[in-house]
Amino acid sequence: MNGTILILNGPNLNLLGRRQPHIYGRETLQDVETQCRAVAKDLGFEIDFRQSNAEFQIIDSIHEYRVSAAGIIINPGAFTHTSVAILDALNTCEVPVIECHISNVHKREAFRHHSYVSLAATCVLAGFGTHGYSLAVRHVAHLAKQGKVTQ
Numbered sequence: 001m002n003g004t005i006l007i008l009n010g011p012n013l014n015l016l017g018r019r020q021p022h023i024y025g026r027e028t029l030q031d032v033e034t035q036c037r038a039v040a041k042d043l044g045f046e047i048d049f050r051q052s053n054a055e056f057q058i059i060d061s062i063h064e065y066r067v068s069a070a071g072i073i074i075n076p077g078a079f080t081h082t083s084v085a086i087l088d089a090l091n092t093c094e095v096p097v098i099e100c101h102i103s104n105v106h107k108r109e110a111f112r113h114h115s116y117v118s119l120a121a122t123c124v125l126a127g128f129g130t131h132g133y134s135l136a137v138r139h140v141a142h143l144a145k146q147g148k149v150t151q
């Protein structure tokens, strides 16, 4: 086993696949978790997959894994565009941080074009649909193979 990848999902993503399918697709967050687990298993990683509508819970999860994870994949939802507190937590991380958005935020409203989280992210995925999560898992494995344990 090569380590655990934390996958964090922010507010409203529990409704994925049930509302606004023209923007976010029809797959549920459970489907995304299943796909990530399969990809990670092939690559020798474990997944801790979480969703929270509460900013403090997302911050607590980052603190829990900031040193020990193989990488942190985060879709902060709308907190992307508002949360200096999540940015501050991510800035304490000693592991790669991948920011992952299902939609192409740059093609959407102007308020979605700015991300606080990007200031702490190793890299950013946007517009790959739910497939972006699997790509992010592969990238964490790629970085780990290169021996890049820090940002």
Ligand code: CA2
Pocket: 011, 012, 013, 015, 016, 017, 018, 019, 020, 024, 075, 076, 077, 078, 079, 080, 100, 101, 102, 103, 104, 105, 112
């Ligand atoms: O594209 C993304 O992944 C976003 O992070 C999703 C956030 C949005 O605020 C960001 O600007 C971009 C919204 C998450 C809400 O998720 C829902 C999914 C399906 C139905 C309702 C909400």
